[in-house]
Amino acid sequence: MAGWIGQVPALLVAIAIIVLPGLPAALCLRASGLQRLGAAIALSLAIVATASVVAPVLGLGWSPLPVAIVASIVTAVAAVLRWTGRRVPPVARSRRPLVWVALGAAFLGWTAILTVGIVDPSHPSQLYDGLFHLNAVEFIIQNSDASPLHMTMVTPGASTAVYPTLWHAVVALLVPVSGGVVAATNIVTVAVIAVIWPVALACLASIVFRAHPAAAFWAPLVAFAFSVFPLGFLNWGVLYPNLLGNVLLPLFLAFVIRAFSSGDGPAGRTLWILTAAAAAGASAAAHPSSLLAGVVLVVPFVVWQALRPWPNASRTRRVLTISGLLVGFALLVIIWLAANVTTHEWLPGVTMSQALGEVAFLSPVGRSTGLLIGLLAAIGVWRVVKDRQWWVLFAYGVSIAFYLAAAWLPLLSLRSLFVGVWYDDTTRVGALLAMWGIPLAGLGAAVVVAWLRAHWAAGSRALVVVIAALLVLGAATHLRPLANDVSYMRNSSYFFTSDSQGLSSDEAALFEDIADRLDDDDIVLGDPLTGAGLLFAYTGNDVVFPHVTGRYGADAELLARDFATGGAAVCDAITRLGVTHVLDFGDRQLFENHWTTFDGLHHLGDSDLLSEVDRVGDAVLYEVTGCA
Template sequence: MTGWIGQVPALLLALALLIVPGLPAGLCLRGMRGIVRLAAAIGVSLGVLGAAALIAPLLGVPWGLAPVAIVTVVVWIAAGALRLVDRRPLVAPVAGHGGAWIGVAVAFLAWVVVVGVGIGNPDNPSQLYDALFHLNAVEFIARTGDASPLHMTMVVPDLETSFYPTLWHALVSLVVPAAGSIVAATNVTTVAVIALIWPVALASLTSVAFPNRPGAVTWAPLVSLGFSVFPLGFLNWGVLYPNLLGTVLIPILLTITLIACAPALSWSGRVLRILVALAAAGGVALAHPSALLAAAVLLVPYLLWRAWGTARAGGVAIRIFVSAVVLAGLAALVVVWVLGNVTTHEWHPTASMAQALGEVAFLSPVGRATGLLLGPLAAIGIWRVVRDRTWWVLGSYAVSIFFFLMAAWFPVESIRSAFVGVWYDDTTRVGALIAIWGLPLAALGASIVAEWLIAGWRAGRTGLVVAVVAVIAVAGASHLLALRNDLNYMRGVSFQFSDESQGLSPDEAELFEEIDDEIPDDSLVIGDPLTGAGLLYAYTDHAVVFPHVTGRYGGDALTLARYLADGSPTVCDAIERLGVTHALDFGDRVLFENHYTKFDGLHGLEDSPILTEVDRVGDAVLYEVTGCE
């Protein structure tokens, strides 16, 4: 707890970065509830960070708060100008709803506690495979002063340009000075993203989709605590930091798109909303492109509904034009979908059709412990949507269900990959999409149940109300099993920082600290990244041969990975060409046991004739190359 208290300034900085750059744009949106304005501010803020990361190298400005400030000022001026010229009176301004803020505040505090307890200590690094890349990528940005997604060449050092969505890493790098380390900054940013963005995103989408049900807006952030696979699942699988950021932004992008398509707007008001939507779309894309594609397909039912209404109200020419636009848009989406397919055929269907449908029905996808409350609440919400004939909402929800069924069950893998290959065929990433509409529908159901209970209480049916509340409490408590499982896995595997850690151990981290000042600044260190040795880069800024498991490091690097322990003349030639000065041996415990063999030569270094031990903490050993003359 003391460690987290010390990170309060870093958390406040992270929250400010998520809100302040886009706040004027959100405030300039006329006729919107406050929660929608906050959501817009978050969407624009991340769009600003993404734009600043792209523009900074062009301006010759190193990455930091300066390029963010430059883009922020431009956005503030543009939003203010459009607001000043928008003088059309509002016919029916949308009133705020205090319950929304209560729901967001409670969910914020709950998520802070849940994520904080799961991580344990802000200095605990993620022990999962992808953490190697994500932690080191933040250091790469700090070292190069370049956060552009076009210049993330850490694992392909022979290239000058390589695309990777770096918005997460750019954000974390700005928090590092306040947090004190890359690991702490990553964990603080994780808390900020989950605790702030996710509740606000769900509340804003619920507010716009069900404007006549303000009670649902209160419940939307709260029901998120019962959905297991996201966001906690993304911390226990991967770890999927960029996907986490992209996915929490999807409801915000949907929200802003819906309000941008609203009728009876002035030209300046519509332009502002479109620009806000474009900024949010840019942020989603630079967080992770798969999230932008997910948002696009989830918007298809709404856009088709709007296109149908426009065509019906217009003449022949309008209908032809609308049809052409729809066909062109769908064709473009298909082309982008095909080009964006990154299938690896590494993950395969794991569920039967009945199991997958049952997981959807109970909003407990991907084999999680089944909670008994969210599913029935979502069913009540669906009943209300059918009564209200808001078919596009059901259409959008059906799209997410379709993709989940394809990922979890569909047996023909070539067809399956054509649909879910943009998510690497990974059911966990696709399963998170169920939450985008499933949770707002559950919130709608919760508001209806609350109305029924209040009406029953007022009508004197006290016994029935008490009995129903007891049933709801028991059903709600059933979700605690999934939460307990997630937290146990976080504390016991994903963020366990002890001698039993599957990646980096305290002894190994202590060795990093000891050797930080012992080895020269121009040293180059080699070690098996699967043991955590590659994290020397993130912890100390000393260059390593393998900052990640995969990548293109050249033939000499592969030679050393396989044969360094042999100490042959061929090994020495590769060492001389690369400039390797030291080696780390962290033992034989690795991530993904027996999954990679190309690093076998980086184990058992104590018998190498060309290495001399220079430091040790426990079983973690640093060697110096001394036998290649």
Template sequence: MNLLTSWLPILPAVLVAIALVTVPGLPTAWALRLRGLPLVAGSIAASLAIIAITSLAAPFVGLSWGILPVLGTAVTLSLAALLLRRWLPRDSRERAPDRAWLVWALPVLVAGSIITIETVRAIASPENVSQTYDAVFHLNATAYILDTGDASPLHMNLAAPQLTTSIYPTLWHAIVALVSTLSGASIPVATNAVTLATAAWIWPVAVLFFATPFLAGRRSSMLFAAIFAATSSAFPYLLLSWGVLYPNVLATALVPVALGFTHLALRPQLQSVPAPRASLWVAGVGALGATGFAHPNGVYAFALILIPLLISYATRINRSVTQPLARATRWAAVLTALAVVVMMWTLVTNSDTEKDYGSSFLSGLVGALSNAPLIPAKAWFVTLFVLAGAVLLTVWKCHRWLMLAYCLTVVMYAVAIGLTGPLRDALTLAWYNDAARIAALLPITAVPLATVAATALSDAVRDGLPRFAKSFPTWVRRNWLPPLAVIAVAVILLTGARGANIGAQIGWMTGLFSTSPANNEDPDMLSADELALLERLSDEVPENARIAGDPWNGSAYAYAISGRKVVFPHMTAQYDADAAAIAGGLRTMGPQACDYLGRLGVDYVLDFGDPNFNTYPPEKSTHFSGLRHVSENPVLREVDRQGDAALFRVECDQ
């Protein structure tokens, strides 16, 4: 009940987030003749593409970031889609969608409800922030957008203030900024609202849309897929713990949408598709673009799973296409696509090549196949269904590319966590050699595979029940036994799939969001006292003031929580000589500190003591040791304190 009462007030922010990622693109998706679940998936992809395009274009035309430029882009794109519609050839196999919208709406609701419950339990309070290395940047990036009115991915220089152009994917932060502006929510609340919209809305829609062709649109199968999607520890829960990787969460949730449209467009043997093929291609390209704007390695995830699909498509060309020119054209398209994929891998460069997980390739395979990577508790129950689904597709000789895509993802995870050196760099550097980012891709193919097996089990139960109910009236056997079989299997799945692995993953996530008084003794970054002091800053520090503090001990959260500018918004940003001087020596400086503080415009200093954050080696944070225990500095006067956390005012003029 406490959770319910604490989260109900942010319901408007969550609804605003869902509307933002769905409504702007709805007219465009409708104009492309998408209907049913493809319409919803297409609307999400188009909405995110619209927000991304607007964030890039707005600064060039002198517009500040807000909802009006987004709506302007939405109207423009909708009109363009209407014009394009006139030239879209109607596919002879196009059909009206199944009007039984409950076929997909109820499973989406089931998955979304489960994910919401688990996520809310983990975060605990809607005001809580993830106390992780990346969270500091992501929350402050949103504050930067609200502060500057610029959400362009070309201008996100938070980590490099001296640069005028700095490229970073800002789609996530642009959405959070819009939610904060439209709902009046604080940045932490808006971040958690967009987290729920992504995990409990975009992901269920996306993965069910991708899974639909493998399930023949069966209602029971969609329900089973929803259960597997909501009880996978690898996504979304893992990326909400590790990092925290908010842009990657958004990109990974979008990958199934791009794959789903591409899969439908490449399947010539289908008797019916939910839209003209040209529309599917347009929607697929748009979804892929939105994925890339969310995070570029989402495009690599799409390409990784696309490889088996392209190979499968290529094996059918000679059988299904009789005209030589058409056959040559399709072969050229496939080979070009594969060449582009290979070229993408050769172009990857970054310096993050030193990760060593202390694991082995074999252990990585086991971790991936256990469907609970990076946590000790394993999901062997889910593994049984995934492997059974792979066997069934092999025996039935259909959709075998899906099994290959799953195997490819498993191997890539094992490479990332179990190897070091040039081979790993060549294969997984697109994900920064980060095993967690690749682990999050496993459910994309595991969910439909497991659902195939669950559907077969449900059919077996349905066919077997009448043998034990021969004395029942015919109408009971015909009308009640089939749904009873579905309910029985669904209960089994929900009980078995939500195993110890989910408990372990949610426990991990809970610890990272905790700022309870009990966490004062051993917080990850912020204690309850420190958070309380940060929440008072907006009343104690003038709007135009600037604060210095050690970003490793949580002081950097001041920007996102109070809206007051900070000198050091992230741990590993590039700062100038004056900033470096006070970071390393403010504690021992005398009045000469005023010269540095004056040039930097620093009015206040936050002292949260030594950092508790121990994910990185201690030497990483030594550059900021001068901002700890500064009470003896003669130019600083304490103006507020909560426990060991203190706020000092700079008094250089006296």
């Protein structure tokens, strides 16, 4: 716990990065404090994303300076629009400050869960994608360039390569405060989950369920009962960019819906449209598949809004409406097909009835099932039907349809047509159930609490006590899924001892020992799947393989395959690449499907090409001395 306490200043800075750049512009909105906070988050991350692209164009290195420049421009635009619409009456202040209590409780709860699960801020993710994401942050720092157009880490020699870098750009800004890439990554993880996710859910509930203000209070709290997201993304992947993109989706949905509200005037509506566009841009900059998810989840609302005037519309208006919808649908289909990244690596694995059961209980992807959140969501659905908010049901139905396709649909070509933009990955698709399922569960909780209060006031106190006790027992059933997620984090995803599946504590200790021994121009070879590639993230020293996949060239492929056998061809490749040292971290790997790719980088103790330089446990650094 001492490690986390020492990182409190870094956590405050991380929160500042995701709130302050967009806060002045958000204050120009006619909105409640909650919605302004949500807008500040969306605008801040859009500002960081824009700054990452603009900075190299202006000849600026990656730092808070380009962020401040973009933020000042955004603030000026918002101020002009606010001044233009100054005659519009201000929005009434919320008389329900309890939502801030819920957000505070959610912040403390998620922070406690994550600090217990990660154990210490110095513990790296031990999952496959963690290798890339940690090294990508160091790549940004080394090159002082966070542009998504310049992420060439795994394509050395290329002048451009497109990859969504918003997550890494935010983490890179925090590294000088946190003291290292790993700690900065873990601190940003806490900030994203404990701050953005609760605020986003409360914002969506407050805008969609305006007749039930208490839904905004309950939505951030019932989110603890949904297992697949966000904790599931730390135990699968690890999916840092998707995590950031997805937590922004409720804000995108909320602000699109808010932009169609009346009473803001042209300038005010323009501000809301720009805020929704900022949320969309930030989500796309984090991970494009997140934005595509947001688009399909908001389609029912857009269609409903477009068709509302239909009964009283003229023939011309009807033709224009249908034409616009058809064009929009066609564009969506074209983009959907172009964005398909089908891999067939993950296949459907349950029956239709099992998939429907997981949807009913809001416990997708085979997680342990809690009994309350699904019931609350069903009550929320009932309330939506009573309120005749039919488009909400269709929006929730979209996420259900996608999940059924991912989890069950046996026709792989058709399945990939629907969920290929998420790599056919049921876990990523399952997370989409949260975007409408959790707000509906929050609405259900508000309905139940109102019912309990009414019956208590009417004198049916025994009944209220019995129902409340059953609700508490139902809530307790969600402790097991939560405990399972935290246990997996502690014992696998962030397990950091000499027996870790990726980078072990001995190997990290070797990094620390050799940091000053290696020169800036030294290049180190090692199997990235054993954690050797993380030398780059830990020390900044160049490695041949910063990730498992990439286009590293024929020489690198030769060394990965044949280094242990030696020979003139190996020495020639070493010379051309400039390799000076080699790491041997044994045979334990975080992902064994690529074993044969790097089988030439194991069992190097008897190699005539190498001389041992340093060792911690079984982790060894060698110097290349046998190639004259």
